[in-house]
Amino acid sequence: MSQLLIQKYLNEIDRYKKYSGSSTEGITSEAFKDLLKTWAKQNHLIFINQYEFQSPQKNRIRPDGTILHDLRVPLGYWEAKDTADDLDGEIAKKLAKGYPQDNIIFEDTRTAVLIQNRREVLRCKMLDTDELARLLALFFGYERQEIADFRKAVAQFSTDLPAVLAALRARITDAYADNAPFRKAANVFLKQAKGTINPAVTEADIQEMLIQHILTEEIFAHVFSDGDFHRENNIAKQLYGLEEKFFTKGIKRDTLKALEPYYAAIRANAAQITSHIEKQTFLKVIYERFYKVYNPKAADRLGVVYTPHEIVKFMVEGADWLCHKHFRQGADRPACRNPRSGDRHRHIYLRAARTFSRAATEAHS
Known part of the structure; x- marks a missing residue:
């Protein structure tokens, strides 16, 4: 399949040159962009044209193409240069400006250069289909450490969550019996939930809402680091108050210790995302994976589901x-x-x- 895509790319280059009489970047880069987009789609990745972000040097940079995971964390980047440019000189200029060096392709239609982990790993002639296929395989096969950590954490999360849920449910049952301030706050919250959410809400629903809140507040806090914004609505205030009555003497830390690698992986990935829209998409993916492991039926019943952006x-x-x-x-x-x-x-x-x-x-x- 890769050879077919590359051959299609070369045919497109010939067609652009034939009809335009030019080999400038603006003409020929479209063919390579189409190649990257098709390759990305086949690997369930997303190609974004001219995706702008801030470099470590605080410069606003905008590679010609950015390939994103479904988590909206970048896999790699592409920068096209003109055939009349000094490719190495242009690469040096871009890197000095702060262009990422973890996984990026620079090319000028004649030569492609792949830089990974701050060093050049492959340079090839773009007419050499075997070498170009190898370069693209290395590019799309690259995995950032935070992505690898996240995949590992998600797998571990699936294993550890049932035990954490059992512990939380047992402790909440004990709290109803032995913790008078908690029991009082839970009854007040149940009354409010019946009046503002659904008259059919039960004590068991309140327990599940508290568990979901405990397990997901860490996600909200680090994806949307807007101070206390996520605490401001009335339901959230009541849940935080209920949580404070429930978690005492390090119980929260000890209970959620098994899930810390999952939260750490979310923090590492969320730190890569600056766009508010992309954060929304990232949160959607996280929630879908969370509820797939947690309890989709309870989530649907309590209305804790992702609502499409439209x-x-x-x-x-x-x-x-x-x-x-x-x-x-x-x-x-x-x-x-x-x-x-x-x-x-x-x-x-x-x-x-x-x-x-x-x-x-x-x-x-």
Whole structure:
């Protein structure tokens, strides 16, 4: 398959040169970009064009291509140069500016250079299909240490979580019997949950909500490090208060010790992500994996599920429009109009409707 992709790339180069009469970067880089995108897709990776981020030198840099894991952590980068450039000179300039050196390809349509772990590991002529295939195999086969650690931690998490859950449930049962402040706080929270979430919420549901909160607060704290933002809503405040009554004398540290490698791997990966949108996607992936191990049925029953971005956006903008129309509150701007009117909002609405319909179909099946 790799040889077929490379041959297709070479054919595209010839076609671009034939019809454009030029071999400049702007013309020929499209062919290599298509090669990387196809190769990435086959490996369940995501190609992002001109993905901007900050270098260690505080420069805003933007490689021509960034390949991301589904965790939204970079696998590697690609930078195209013009055939008229001095390739080595251009590489030196980019590296001096702070371009990553863990896994990056520089190429000028004639020569490709692969740098991994701050050293050149392979240089080849791009017409040499065998060598180019080897270079791309090394590039896509690279695994960052934090990704390797995360995969290992997820596997260990699957093994350790049942024992942690059993310990938490046993300690919560004991707390209801022996810890009067906790029991009082739990009853207050149950009353609030019945009034604000669902009248059918039970004491058993409260116990599961507390467990989910205990296990996932570390994830929120390090993916979205916005101080106390995640503590500000009323339900979260009550859960934190309940947790404080429950966890005393180092119980939390001892109970969650087995899961620390998992949390450490999340912290290491989250530190690589600066975009708020990418953090949302990262959190989605983490939650999907967490609930796959934890208890998907309980998560669905308690409403602790990931809501697709299109639906959230539609709900927020729809509520904003209603507030503005009926109460003259909210964002007073031209874009704030009926979410079913206008191209931008119609697009959001249709995507939300399709996503919701698909989710409903899957749930029913």
